[in-house]
Structures are given as structure tokens and as C-alpha cells.
Amino acid sequence: MDRKTLLKAIFVISLLYFIWLIMAVANETFWSYNLYLSFKTWSIIGMIAYAAFIIIEVLLYITAPKEEEEEIKIVSEAIKKIVCSNCKTVFTIRDTGVRPLKYKCPNCGMEGVLRGKSVKGKRLAIECDKCGNEFEIFDTGERPLKYKCPVCHYQGVLS
Structure with a gap:
């Protein structure tokens, strides 16, 4: 998977998780409908996913090819x-x-x-x-x- 596609996937997953988290909070606060996991558990899952996404983005940044200044100067x-x-x-x-x-x-x-x-x-x-x-x-x-x-x-x- 190329870098751009991976970053788009991370963004979409983060956005979907954020929407799910809002729904979990609203459910626990207003309706008290029992979901599979509690809000606290979803928060822990979110922190782990967030840390994983940060690590992936740092690795992508480190492994990205460096643009050499000489190429920019040779115009x-x-x-x-x-x-x-x-x-x-x-x-x-x-x-x-x-x-x-x-x-x-x-x-x-x-x-x-x-x-x-x-x-x-x-x-x-x-x-x-x-x-x-x-x-x-x-x-x-x-x-x-x-x-x-x-x-x-x-x-x-x-x-």
C-alpha cells in the first residue's frame, strides 16, 4: 500500500472511530442501552489506535525518500x-x-x-x-x- 493511500485509510478509520465514540457517549449518557463495551473500554481502544496511528505516521515520515537540495538547485x-x-x-x-x-x-x-x-x-x-x-x-x-x-x-x- 502506498503512503498516500495508507494516510487516507488512517484518516477514515479515525473519523469513523470518532463518530462511534460520540454515539457510545450519547448512548451511555441518554439512553442507557447496553452496548458490547462500555465507554471506558472504547476510550482505551481509541488511545491504543491513536498511538498505533502515530507510530505508523512517524515510520512513514522516516522511511519517506528525502528530497535532496541539489535537485532543487539544478533548475x-x-x-x-x-x-x-x-x-x-x-x-x-x-x-x-x-x-x-x-x-x-x-x-x-x-x-x-x-x-x-x-x-x-x-x-x-x-x-x-x-x-x-x-x-x-x-x-x-x-x-x-x-x-x-x-x-x-x-x-x-x-x-
């Missing part, structure tokens, strides 16, 4: 989309979380630094007027918007 780096301030090309880098994060544009070679501020805007698909290559730039609303084709390095302008 894949986040991928961050970057917009080159020079040619407006959208590209991705691995974000280690360390700031400032230096990067280099694969299109124009300009170096930049990520300081944690995000620029508002939207991605825009552009087709190069010279070679017909389709690529994405980041439109911040700034006009005229200059961009550079990553294939032929044609510089275009959106107005």
Missing part, C-alpha cells in the same frame, strides 16, 4: 526574449537571474545589458524589402522605427 535557466536596441531584432538568451546580464545581438553584434526593466510593446512580423526574409521585431510605438534584416542586413524604417 534549468529561464529563456528571456530580448529586443536589440540597435536593429530591433527579437532573440532569446538564457536568463540566470543575475543582474546586470550582458548579452550580444546575434544580428548586428551590438552588446547590451539587461537590468530587469521590461519594455512595453508588441512583436511585429516584418518582411525584408530587399531579400523577402520574414523575421520579428519589437514595436515599442516609437516612430520612425528602424530595423535591420538578420539575413542581408538591409536597414529599413517603419513610419
Whole structure:
């Protein structure tokens, strides 16, 4: 039986015992109907069951596989989309979380630094007027918007 199922079974048994104990107390107090065992005997059975359940849960806790901290530390780096301030090309880098994060544009070679501020805007698909290559730039609303084709390095302008 796996751990989760065993803990559910312990909970259900404990709940049923608690309900039975309430019924035994009510019977002994109000109706005086003779049950198989007295309230005192049911209480002793409950204490023994409670101790057994505690021992089972402690054993489950001790035998549970330990989560190693190294596994938590080895997390894949986040991928961050970057917009080159020079040619407006959208590209991705691995974000280690360390700031400032230096990067280099694969299109124009300009170096930049990520300081944690995000620029508002939207991605825009552009087709190069010279070679017909389709690529994405980041439109911040700034006009005229200059961009550079990553294939032929044609510089275009959106107005």
C-alpha cells in the first residue's frame, strides 16, 4: 500500500472511530442501552489506535525518500526574449537571474545589458524589402522605427 493511500485509510478509520465514540457517549449518557463495551473500554481502544496511528505516521515520515537540495538547485535557466536596441531584432538568451546580464545581438553584434526593466510593446512580423526574409521585431510605438534584416542586413524604417 502506498503512503498516500495508507494516510487516507488512517484518516477514515479515525473519523469513523470518532463518530462511534460520540454515539457510545450519547448512548451511555441518554439512553442507557447496553452496548458490547462500555465507554471506558472504547476510550482505551481509541488511545491504543491513536498511538498505533502515530507510530505508523512517524515510520512513514522516516522511511519517506528525502528530497535532496541539489535537485532543487539544478533548475534549468529561464529563456528571456530580448529586443536589440540597435536593429530591433527579437532573440532569446538564457536568463540566470543575475543582474546586470550582458548579452550580444546575434544580428548586428551590438552588446547590451539587461537590468530587469521590461519594455512595453508588441512583436511585429516584418518582411525584408530587399531579400523577402520574414523575421520579428519589437514595436515599442516609437516612430520612425528602424530595423535591420538578420539575413542581408538591409536597414529599413517603419513610419
